[in-house]
Amino acid sequence: MRLIRMMLVSALSLSSASVFAADADVARLSQLLERSTTISANFSQLALDSSGTQLQETKGQMAVKRPGLFYWHTDAPQEQVVVSDGKNVTLWDPDLEQATIKKLDQRLTQTPALLLSGDISKIGQSYDITSKEQGEVMDFVLRPKTKDTLFDSLRLSFRGGLINDMQLIDSVGQRTNIMFTGVKANESIPASKFEFVVPKGADVIKE
Numbered sequence: 001m002r003l004i005r006m007m008l009v010s011a012l013s014l015s016s017a018s019v020f021a022a023d024a025d026v027a028r029l030s031q032l033l034e035r036s037t038t039i040s041a042n043f044s045q046l047a048l049d050s051s052g053t054q055l056q057e058t059k060g061q062m063a064v065k066r067p068g069l070f071y072w073h074t075d076a077p078q079e080q081v082v083v084s085d086g087k088n089v090t091l092w093d094p095d096l097e098q099a100t101i102k103k104l105d106q107r108l109t110q111t112p113a114l115l116l117s118g119d120i121s122k123i124g125q126s127y128d129i130t131s132k133e134q135g136e137v138m139d140f141v142l143r144p145k146t147k148d149t150l151f152d153s154l155r156l157s158f159r160g161g162l163i164n165d166m167q168l169i170d171s172v173g174q175r176t177n178i179m180f181t182g183v184k185a186n187e188s189i190p191a192s193k194f195e196f197v198v199p200k201g202a203d204v205i206k207e
Helices: 002-034 120-126
Strands: 038-048 054-065 069-074 080-085 088-093 098-103 127-134 137-144 153-159 162-169 175-185 203-206
Touching (some): 002 120, 002 137, 120 127
Parallel strands (some): 098 203
Antiparallel strands (some): 038 054, 069 080, 137 153, 162 175
């Protein structure tokens, strides 16, 4: 009986330690995200299949403002613009002259880039989070708690307190690496940046 009691105490202690560590990781990530009310940067994005073969490489510019405001512009030749005004997300494809407008629901807020502008208070409810620190670099791995998500795991990496890069892995093993450069935090961004006006004559699809 004494052995069983010791095993139970040990198991409970380990469980408590795991919960404490998880809470600490959530707190660390929340603090880093809260430091930056606005973020603007250039990005380069590389998509790889499960074998490591390159599928696509793109570059562009991004800007976010919490809560919920987001701008993502991918340069030509795969030019696209994604804009969130906090209520709707508009995807503009200039080649097709087509705008797709979606409501900013829970699933869309879980896209990697939109995480940077989302509701930080709920991040621990949506993800299991672990962290690792090496010098001035802090890595966080986020794993969704629900199955209806766009990725299986997401690594967010911060350098000197600013977002540096992220890596997304989906259910079929495809990886998307995004590197940010010229990162600026807490600078004024005009409201018009997050308001997309559909060009006259363009096709509009509402979902």
